[in-house]
Amino acid sequence: MHRPRPQPATTARYVWAYDFVFDACANGQQLKCLTVIDEYTRECLAIDVAGSIRSWRVIEVLSRLVSLHGAPRYLRSDNGPEFVSRAILKWAARHGMDMALSDPGKPWQNGADESFNGKLRDECLSLEWFRTRTEAKVVIEQWRRHYNAIRPHSSLAYLTPNEFKPRYCSTEATEAVLQD
Incomplete structure (x- = not known):
């Protein structure tokens, strides 16, 4: 499979990176x-929490994000089966997105999302003992909003993603077109 290597993103919606983080609730x-x-922008567009996430659910989440924000040029991920399924590759191609898959065993090639996932673990998952998956969804969504709106980022000159985006990104409205 051809593995495009996009240059570092110089605008919003150029590269979206995605991956999984695993944890468990107190109830098992x-x-x-x-x-x-x-x-x-370092904006966390979504954290979808479930017991199991298959490729069809990844497509649902990405479709919702494309409807809200417009489609990125590249989707960057590792080679997990959910990310390289025939369904997701066809879906991305149909919507004009190229896949930027990291080489097997090289998580640093998806460094932005790996770094984000480390922050999610250190600042949320390791500090909470969720009683249920429902509680986890609520707390993780609260943390995501805090991450985007309150928490400054050194890579953004100590702005939050919500402060950075309107200052340094095009303000043109983007029309998202999903064709099924």
Whole structure:
């Protein structure tokens, strides 16, 4: 498979990176969190929390994000089966997005999302003992909003993603077109 290597993002919606983070609740329920970030703005676009996430659910989350924000040029991920399924590759191609898959065993090639996932673990998952998956969804969404609106980022000159985006990104409204 051809593995395009996009240059570092110089605008919003150029590269969205996504991956999984795993955890468990006090009641034994497994947590699988799909994280999606914009590499340029560092905005966390979504954290989908479930017990299991298959490729069809990844497509649902990405479709919702494309409807809200417009489509990125590239989707960057590792080679997990949910990310390289025939369904997701066809979906991305149909919407004009190229896949930027990291080489096997090289997580640093998806460094922006790996870094984000480390922050999610250190600042949220490791500090909480979720009783249920429902509680985890609520707390993780609160943390995501805090991450975007309150928490400054050194890579953004100590602005939050919500402060950075309107200052340094095009203000043109983007029309998202999903064709099924």
